[in-house]
Amino acid sequence: MSSELTRMTAAELSAALSSKEVSATEVTQAHLDRIAAVDGRVHAFLHVAADRALAQAKVIDAERQQGTVRSPLAGVPIAVKDVFTTTGMPTTCGSRILEGWHPPYDATITTRLKQAGAIIVGKTNMDEFAMGSSTENSAYGPSHNPWNLDKIPGGSSGGSAAAVAAYEAPLAIGTDTGGSIRQPAAVCGIVGTKPTYGGSSRYGVVAFASSLDTPGPFGRTVLDAALLHETISGHDPCDSTSIDAPVPPVVAAAREADVSGMRIGVVTELSGEGYQPGVLSRFAEAVELLEQLGAKVTEVSCPHFKYALPAYYLIAPSECSSNLARFDAMRYGLRTGDDGTRDAEEVMALTREAGFGAEVKRRIILGTYALSSGYYDAYYGKAQQVRTLIIRDFDAAFGQVDVLVSPSTPTTAFGIGERADDPMAMYLADLCTIPSDLAGNAAISVPCGLAPEDGLPVGLQVMAPVLADDRLYRVAAAAEAAFTGRWGHPLLAEAKGL
Amino acid sequence: MTTDTLVPFGAALERYEPVIGLETHVELGTRTKMFCGCITTFGAEPNSQVCPVCLGLPGSLPVMNRTAIEYTIRIGLALNCTIASWCRFARKNYFYPDMPKDFQISQYDEPLCTNGYLDVTVGDQTVRVGIERVHMEEDTGKSLHVGGVTGRIHGAEYSLVDYNRAGIPLVEIVTKPIAGTGAAAPEVARAYVTELRDLVRALGVSDVRMEEGSLRCDVNTSIAPRGSTRWGTRTETKNVNSLRSVERAVLFEIQRQAAVLDAGGRVIQETRHFHEDTGSTTSGRSKEEAQDYRYFPEPDLVPVAPPADWVAQIRAALPEAPSARRARLQAAWELSDLDMAALSNAGALDLVAQTVAAGASPADARKWWLGELARRANDAGLELTALNITPAQVARIAQLVADGVLTDRLAREVIDAVLDGQGDPDQIVAARGLAVVSDEGALNAAIDEAIAANPDAAAKVREGKAAAAGPLVGAVMKATRGKADAARVRELILARLTG
Numbered sequence: 001m002s003s004e005l006t007r008m009t010a011a012e013l014s015a016a017l018s019s020k021e022v023s024a025t026e027v028t029q030a031h032l033d034r035i036a037a038v039d040g041r042v043h044a045f046l047h048v049a050a051d052r053a054l055a056q057a058k059v060i061d062a063e064r065q066q067g068t069v070r071s072p073l074a075g076v077p078i079a080v081k082d083v084f085t086t087t088g089m090p091t092t093c094g095s096r097i098l099e100g101w102h103p104p105y106d107a108t109i110t111t112r113l114k115q116a117g118a119i120i121v122g123k124t125n126m127d128e129f130a131m132g133s134s135t136e137n138s139a140y141g142p143s144h145n146p147w148n149l150d151k152i153p154g155g156s157s158g159g160s161a162a163a164v165a166a167y168e169a170p171l172a173i174g175t176d177t178g179g180s181i182r183q184p185a186a187v188c189g190i191v192g193t194k195p196t197y198g199g200s201s202r203y204g205v206v207a208f209a210s211s212l213d214t215p216g217p218f219g220r221t222v223l224d225a226a227l228l229h230e231t232i233s234g235h236d237p238c239d240s241t242s243i244d245a246p247v248p249p250v251v252a253a254a255r256e257a258d259v260s261g262m263r264i265g266v267v268t269e270l271s272g273e274g275y276q277p278g279v280l281s282r283f284a285e286a287v288e289l290l291e292q293l294g295a296k297v298t299e300v301s302c303p304h305f306k307y308a309l310p311a312y313y314l315i316a317p318s319e320c321s322s323n324l325a326r327f328d329a330m331r332y333g334l335r336t337g338d339d340g341t342r343d344a345e346e347v348m349a350l351t352r353e354a355g356f357g358a359e360v361k362r363r364i365i366l367g368t369y370a371l372s373s374g375y376y377d378a379y380y381g382k383a384q385q386v387r388t389l390i391i392r393d394f395d396a397a398f399g400q401v402d403v404l405v406s407p408s409t410p411t412t413a414f415g416i417g418e419r420a421d422d423p424m425a426m427y428l429a430d431l432c433t434i435p436s437d438l439a440g441n442a443a444i445s446v447p448c449g450l451a452p453e454d455g456l457p458v459g460l461q462v463m464a465p466v467l468a469d470d471r472l473y474r475v476a477a478a479a480e481a482a483f484t485g486r487w488g489h490p491l492l493a494e495a496k497g498l
Numbered sequence: 499m500t501t502d503t504l505v506p507f508g509a510a511l512e513r514y515e516p517v518i519g520l521e522t523h524v525e526l527g528t529r530t531k532m533f534c535g536c537i538t539t540f541g542a543e544p545n546s547q548v549c550p551v552c553l554g555l556p557g558s559l560p561v562m563n564r565t566a567i568e569y570t571i572r573i574g575l576a577l578n579c580t581i582a583s584w585c586r587f588a589r590k591n592y593f594y595p596d597m598p599k600d601f602q603i604s605q606y607d608e609p610l611c612t613n614g615y616l617d618v619t620v621g622d623q624t625v626r627v628g629i630e631r632v633h634m635e636e637d638t639g640k641s642l643h644v645g646g647v648t649g650r651i652h653g654a655e656y657s658l659v660d661y662n663r664a665g666i667p668l669v670e671i672v673t674k675p676i677a678g679t680g681a682a683a684p685e686v687a688r689a690y691v692t693e694l695r696d697l698v699r700a701l702g703v704s705d706v707r708m709e710e711g712s713l714r715c716d717v718n719t720s721i722a723p724r725g726s727t728r729w730g731t732r733t734e735t736k737n738v739n740s741l742r743s744v745e746r747a748v749l750f751e752i753q754r755q756a757a758v759l760d761a762g763g764r765v766i767q768e769t770r771h772f773h774e775d776t777g778s779t780t781s782g783r784s785k786e787e788a789q790d791y792r793y794f795p796e797p798d799l800v801p802v803a804p805p806a807d808w809v810a811q812i813r814a815a816l817p818e819a820p821s822a823r824r825a826r827l828q829a830a831w832e833l834s835d836l837d838m839a840a841l842s843n844a845g846a847l848d849l850v851a852q853t854v855a856a857g858a859s860p861a862d863a864r865k866w867w868l869g870e871l872a873r874r875a876n877d878a879g880l881e882l883t884a885l886n887i888t889p890a891q892v893a894r895i896a897q898l899v900a901d902g903v904l905t906d907r908l909a910r911e912v913i914d915a916v917l918d919g920q921g922d923p924d925q926i927v928a929a930r931g932l933a934v935v936s937d938e939g940a941l942n943a944a945i946d947e948a949i950a951a952n953p954d955a956a957a958k959v960r961e962g963k964a965a966a967a968g969p970l971v972g973a974v975m976k977a978t979r980g981k982a983d984a985a986r987v988r989e990l991i992l993a994r995l996t997g
Contacts, residue, residue, distance in 0.1 A: 085557045098556070105550045107557060206556040210797035239559050240799050319797055322589050325600035326554050330659070344595050344657070371591070371792035380794060 005030035006167040010076045010224040013170060017064070017075045024057035024064070024075030028119050031077040035121065035168045038498055043143045044153075044163035046082050048122040049089050053077070060117045073231055074117030079163040079172040082123040083130055084215075085204040086110050089120075093206050094128040094138035094156075097327045097334045097355030107204020108236045109173060109215055116231045121169055124159030128357045129324065130177055130208040132156050133429035136420050137359045144416070145188060146497045147456055151413035154184025154429070157218070161188040164218045166498060171228050172218040177208050178312055179409075179433025181216045182445035186408035186459025189447045189491050191225040191476065192218045194433075196466050197440035198243035200229075201236035207323040209316040210241075212437045220492055222446060222477040226254035229469065245467060253470035257477035260294030264475070265401035267463075269305040270432045276411040278451025282458040283407045286448040289482050290405070290475065300401060302393035307386045308435045313427060314370045314383035315438070320360075321367030327355065362423065391439045398465045403475055406432050408445035408459030432461055442469040446476035447491040448483060457491060502778065503757040507681070507749060510721070510756035516683040517729050518748055519718035520690060522671045525637065525711070526569045527704045532636045532667035533560030533603070540710055544660035552665035554598030559798050566634065566667035567610070567802060568812060569703035573669055574611025574632045575813050576697055584803045585610050587634075587796040592789050596639035596659050604635035606793040610802065616697070617821060618689040620682050622835065627690050628674030639664040675718075675729070683719075683752065688745035691715055695741075696820040708739050715744055717772075719751035721759070730755070731765040735779050738772045746777040754779070827851060831860035844872060846882055852889035853896075862896040863889075870910060874917065887916050894923045905983055908932050932981065938990075941974070941982060945991055948973035959995045967991050 005027055008016065016022045032050050039045050060075045080086065083093050085103035087110075092098045106114070113120060127137035135143040135158035143158045145151040146166040153162035157174025161184035164172045174181040176194035185192025193216045200215040207213060217228035233247040266287055271280060291297045329335040329351035330344070337350035356364070370379035397404055410431050419425040436443040445459035460479060464471040484490055530537055534551035550558040574581050588606035611632035618625050640663050645655025671694065679686045695706045695713055706713040720732035733755070735747045750772075755765050769782035818826075824847065828838045831854070841847055846867045853863035867882065871892070875882045895912055898904040904912065904927065915926040927933055948970045949956045958966035967988055974987045 085555075091556070093556070101556075103550075103555065103557070105555070105558075203559050204557040207798075238561060240561050241797075318794060322591050322601050322792070322794070325591060325593065326556065326598065328593060328595075328600055330595050331553065331598070332555070343652070345593065348593060368792065371794050373790045373792070376792075376794070 003030070003034070006034045006170075008170065009221050010073065010170040010219060010227055011221070013076050014072045014227075018069070020064070024060040024119060025054060027075060028053050028057040028077055028121065031121055031169055034166075038166055039168060041144060041149055041498065042146060042162050042166045042168070043141060044079070044124055044159045044166060044168055045122045046092060046094070046125050046140055046159065047090055049120060052088055053119050053121045056114075056119050060119070063117070070115065070117035071231060072227055073113075073171075076118055076171060077121045077169045078113060078118045078228070079122055079124045079160055079169040080110065080113070080120055081126055081157050081160050081172070081174045083126060083175055083206050083208075084110050084173065085206070086120065086123065089123055091123065091206065092140070093130070094126040094135075094140060095355065095357070095360070096139045097351070098332075099139075099334060101333050103204075105204065108201035108238055109232045110204060112232050113173070118171070118231070124157070124163055124172060126159055127156035127180075128360050129206065129320070130156040130175055130180055130213070131320070131359050131363055133179070133183055133426050134414075134416070134419070135159060136416065137357055139357055142416055144497070145413050147189060147413065147495045148497050150415055151456065152187070152416050154187040154409075154413065156180040156184075157192075158184045160218050161185055161190060161192065164188070164190050164220055165492060165495065170220065171224060173228070173232065174216060174218055175205055175208075176214045176216055176433070176437065177212045177316060178437050179430035181218065182408050182433045182443060182459065182461060183429055185218055185445040186447075186461075187413035187457060189457030189495060190218055190220050191222050191444065191446050191480075192216065193225050193229055193444045193469070193472060194436060194442065195229060195233060195469050196243070196248075196442045197437075198241050199247070199442070199467070199469065200232050201239045201242050203236055203238040207319075209319040210323060211319060212316060214437070220490065222257075222473055222480045223251070223254045225444070226250040226473045229473075243467065248467055248470040250470050250473045254473040254477045256474060257481050259290055259475055259478040262295045262403065262471075262475065263401040264290055264295045264297045265300030265397055265404045266297060267305065267397075267404050267406045268299055268301045269303070270406035274410055274428065274431075275407065276451060276453070278453045279407050279409070279411060279458050282449040282451060283460060286460045286479060286483075287405065289479060293478050293482060295475075298401060300397045300404060302390075302397055302404075302435070304386065304389040304393050305435050308390055308438055309427060309431060311383040311386035311390070312430075312434045312438060313366070314379050315387065317363040317367030318370045318380050318383075319367065321364045321371065324356075324360065324364055327352065359423070387438045390435055394435070394439045394441055394463075394465070402464070403471050404463040405475075406461045406463070408432055408461040412451045412454055412456035412458060436463050441466050442472055444472040444476050446480055448479065449491070450494065502754045503761070504750070504753040505756035505760060507753055510752050511681045513724060514721040514730075514752070514756050514759065515677070515680065515724050515726075516719060516721045516748070516752050517675050517677045517732070518679075518683050518687050519675050519732070520673045520687060520744075521716040521718070521734075522691065522694060523714040524573070524669045524671065524698055524704045524706060525713070526566050526667040526669060527702075527712075528563055528565045528569065528667055530563060531665040532563050532566050532634070533665055536665065538666050540712075542662055544658070544662060547662040548664070552598065553661055554600075554664075560603060562799060562802070563667060567804065569667075569701075570610050570632060570634050570669050571804060571809060571812050572701050572703055572816065573671070573698060574614065575809070576701055576816055576819060577611070577614035577616055577629045577632060577671070579611035579614030579629060579632055581804060581809050582608065582610055582612070583806070584801055586801045587799045588793045589796050590635075591792045594638070595657065596641045596661075596664070598639065598661060598664050602635060602638065603796055603799070605633035609633035616690065616693060618686065618693045619821075620685045620689045623682070625676070625679060625682075625686050625689075627676055627686075630672045630674045632669060632671050635668050635670060637663050637666040637668045677729075684745040684748040687717060687748045688741050691744050692741055693821065700817050700820050700823075702817070708741070711739075714739065717744060717747045717751075719748055719755070720765070721752055721755045723759070730759075731767050733765065733768055733770050733779075735770045735772050736782065739774070743772055743774060743777075747772045747779060750778055831864070833860070833864070837864070840868065844868060844882060846872070849882055849889055849892075853893045856890040856893035858893040858896040862900070863892065866892050866896060870913060874913070885917065886919060887913065891916055891923055898923060898927065902983055903927065903933050905980070907980060941978070941987065941990060944974045944977040944982075945970070945987070945994060947977065948991075949995070956995060959992070962996070964992060
């Protein structure tokens, strides 16, 4: 029974909990057991909150006995990326500089999950301050891909993706700044969504790049992702950039799963040289499939997408250089060199030297340079102009089609250590995902098969206009249903890493 | 600390022309902070008015206080500025322990209010001070450096930081360069800050107490040789915490810079600190090695776009400007410029206005506040407003004198009693039996006695020397224990002896 519970989707668990076939305590214990059994090899978690999770499950069970059900996710376990503040649990952002920090407040999304009755089983590993595409930049060691433990699980939300793919939790929360949800979802063979920027609150999300950071859901199915998407979305008065508009009907769209008559555009610029052949062939099959399901497929050019990566690597580091200034040893976190002989400035410098990893330092320096007097216009200013051009590309494209599609990543999961010393190669992992971060529109990654050459999962990316997140789920659910029918089982059933 | 050589002010002005500029920070009197719900009461227990947002904890985000925007627009409109229809906030990046986020949310190239002016009066001349911009920013925490001699961070044994002030909304009001005022430059600087303080107070957006730091001033000064078409290098003097200091700082910098130029040196662009005790300035950090603040638009806030009808509403609700009010009152009270200036300088304008409103004549109201009451305040080391007497009570005393119930001397006794908390003037007059003796019978008896007791004086008065009546009046006043009207007594004595 216990191992069966961890194989169930969130929707299935929700139904089983509703009919009282199982209790939240049993579901939670099953997942804690699974974590205990496999996380030594996966290392998806930085902190497992077993006691808290079981206590919370007990509360949910008691409520259900009295006929109170908070939400469809009441009693369903969830893993939370260690970038969200959580009372009663540490929040490290994968960094030494925040080791042992216990935030005194909950992120809005943490609060919403608690209110929905979801059981937070722990905090997941991540690239330090969400900077990276492999979790290798975590100060606490990398996570491993459940398909092949020698491969990266993607990043920066790699711990969350690995936890879901390894059946340690049916759901997880991540953040997407340049692809940090979609890329790990793609390489771990699961579903991950970057909602419309402002659709999910950033309050309590330790900032990497404020104008890009977008919290979003992971699930093993499109419907699960939609259920979580709906739970965490909606206006938050504590976040000035939060959109005060109704949440798009994502769950309904996932259930309808109908693409007949939809206009789908294949982005010309997101294919070709540099893409793994197996990725391109699986992507081509996915497009064919959508056409067979009744969608009208055309090719659409977005000429400025080729400038997205360089623009991103000016905007994101610029914002990060400012956002990460607060880690100065004065109020919380690491303090190094405070032996009574050094002044505040020296202690700040020594702490930052000791507390930040190489990639974080690289980006702080890049961003500091890009914002410097005399360079601002040429770098940050120019990058913002490029951003506007990319938004216009999207606007023009969405004038012709309802959604855009592309591969989620240029390649499948690469080996741990393979790109660790080559930042540029690492940055290319986000080539397909960055445009939607810069434009702030919604995008999803859904599994579309295994690359023949390495047997690793390939993701199909679907992109929709701002606040049209429901279209993602309509297309992804249709593709998922057709693929699963063709394969005879969910893709993840083929994962053999554990 | 080296002692600077100074050129006497007059000599400096013969050779150099000063240009000044003022940057004034006003703490807005909003109930809560600029980006969070923490309250802003001054003087609370350190670090008791803080939350994740104003402490800059990881993950926290700012949300704009609408009242702070409204107050800033009020100031901008009162300073005849243009109000931006769309503007953004920016981050000013620098490291300092009292900056919770190690950046300050401020405004950079898109201030909320621009291009206004404020007219100030110095002597009989009116100077129009141009306002470059009025922008919003958040205040920092407050550092207390313990140990060491300077009270600054360098040399301190340790420092304590109070974040109660962090995130309190500030407005920075920056003037355009003020040129052509010559020897009046120090006075113009002081008059500008005074006028600005009164204006902001009248707007009800801040309590503008320099001693509590809710109004802080940086003074920019430069000088250039007379006839030069280029301005000199400016210094920025900080820590100027009183109106008098504003004047002294300009005065000192002109004299110091003149000495530097006279000696063939060049003025260094730098921050200087003002010292209240000596009235001098000393070098702070040099602007030439200034930090690069790496301003960029604040991505955590949405742009501010005040709708035109809202701005129009705020404009319509503006109170009368202090300068306009002064002109109106001066005309109504028929006061000379000098008398009006005295009233303003004594901080008695509102008190006199309220006393007049309570029924006193402007002349009486002015006489009591600037005379007797100013003396009491001065003796007690208090502001006039802090005296334990209301304008209504002063008006009543003036009325009692006008009615002949009290003499000036008795009125002073009543004032003493009111200040002492013994009640209203009428209660005190009744309780002490202070009313003037106006019973002619009783007075005549006293006069008879006085004449009998002072035959020499009486004889002189009979001979036509009216001035000799003094001792007789004095005797009557003594007999009535001061409760008679001396003028009336004098009239009666003269009538009796010469009539």
